[in-house]
Amino acid sequence: MDRSDRSTLATLRGVHKQYGAVHALRGMELSLRGGELLALLGPNGAGKTTAIALLLGLLRADQGEVALFGRDPQDIVARRHIGVMLQDAQLPPTLTVGELLRQGASYYPAPREVGACAVVAGVDDLLRRRYGKLSGGQQRRVQFALALVGNPRLLFLDEPTVGLDLQSRQGLWRAIRQLVAEGCGVVLTTHYLEEAEALADRVCVMAGGxxxxxxxxxxxxxRVAIKRVRCRSRVGAEEAAAWPEVVEAGIEGGHLWIATARLEDLLRRLLAADAGLDGLEVRAAGLAEAFTEITNAARADAARAEAALEEAA
Incomplete structure (x- = not known):
């Protein structure tokens, strides 16, 4: 396997999927590439789970094309090159970690060495422990090791760091970055937007399928007009939040921070209120602000389209 391959690994082209009256996907277009981490973000009901289920061969599209390594996602030849870490996993509690990894490796023609998977996932000290006796965070790391054991070219990670402490989360981030550097494609779904911001090469935001x-x-x-201003000032967060230029305000580490879409107006007002402020910083919006603005705009567009259809009828 060429680990430096950065070609397209999987695609959705014009994909529609409907559950009764609910349109989960509406003409979905997506490509996944080797050596890249794609963060797939969106509010609940946006269609993320359906899109991934189609790529994993767990569902069939009503319309459009789905390909995994150029094959039908239900083809066993294609499925042997993926790894999956789902948010909810049920594993035999009486088996040891080593037994689980060896069992997982047995399903693949060219698996990754069990010990190497354990080291990458940070569970090499747990190989003799029974899975059911592990903490929730330890079980998540074992599930990550199981996702790696088939030596995948494409890895699907669904909320991988839920239940992990900060040290374990950072260790998992390092492991994911290393896999991407080796040429593995990674699809990440997460509600931790700082995780997507730290890891993603490309972000796709979904709304309404x-x-x-x-x-x-x-x-x-x-794309987001909001800027974040941070400074030391005698102006309080409650006072700043009442200004018309301010979207949100708060105190963090002894500093006043303000989110605004009208930066020049805010700076004039802030300096007029406290000419002695210092440590002034202006930052672009974070991914969290961008995500909120993009999804709000998508909902507003959908509402206008629906109203137009009702009016036409």
């Missing part, structure tokens, strides 16, 4: 924004983290942040 479609991708409504796609690009690098920096590109998505640049």
């Amino acid at each position: 479609r991708i409504v924004s796609e690009g690098s983290v920096d590109a998505l942040r640049a």
Whole structure:
């Protein structure tokens, strides 16, 4: 296997999927590439789970094309090249970690060495422990090791760091970055937007069964008009929050921070209120602000379209 391959590994083209009257996907277009981490973000009901289930061969599209390594996702030849870490996993509690990994490896023609998987996932000291006796965070790391054991070219991670402490989360991030550097493609779904911001090469934001924004983290942040101002000031957060230019305000580490879409107006008002402020910083919006603005705009567009249809009828 060429681990430096950065070609397209999987695609959704014009995919529709409906559950009764609910349209889960509406003409979905998505490509997954080797050596890249794609963060697939969106509010509940946006269609993320359905899109991934189609790529894993767990569902069939009503319309459109789904390909995994150029094959039908239900083809066993294609499925042997993926690894999956789901949010909810039920594993035999009486088996040891080593037994689980060896069992997982037995399903693949060219698995990754069990000990190496354990080291990457940080569970090499747990190999003799029974899975059912582990903490929730330890079980999540074992599930990550199991996702790696088939030596995948494409890895699906669904909320991988839920239940992990900060040290374990950072260790998992390092492991994911290393896999991407080796040429593995990674699809990440997470509600921790700082996780997507730290890891993603490309972000796709979904709403209403479609991708409504796609690009690098920096590109998505640049689309958002909101800026974040931080300073030391005698102005309080409650006072600042009442100003018309302010979206949100708070105190963090002894500093006043303000989110605004009218930066120049805010700075004039802030300096008029406290000419002695210092440590002034202005930052672009984070991914969290970008995500909120993009999804709100998508909902507003959908509501206007629905109203137009009702009016036409």
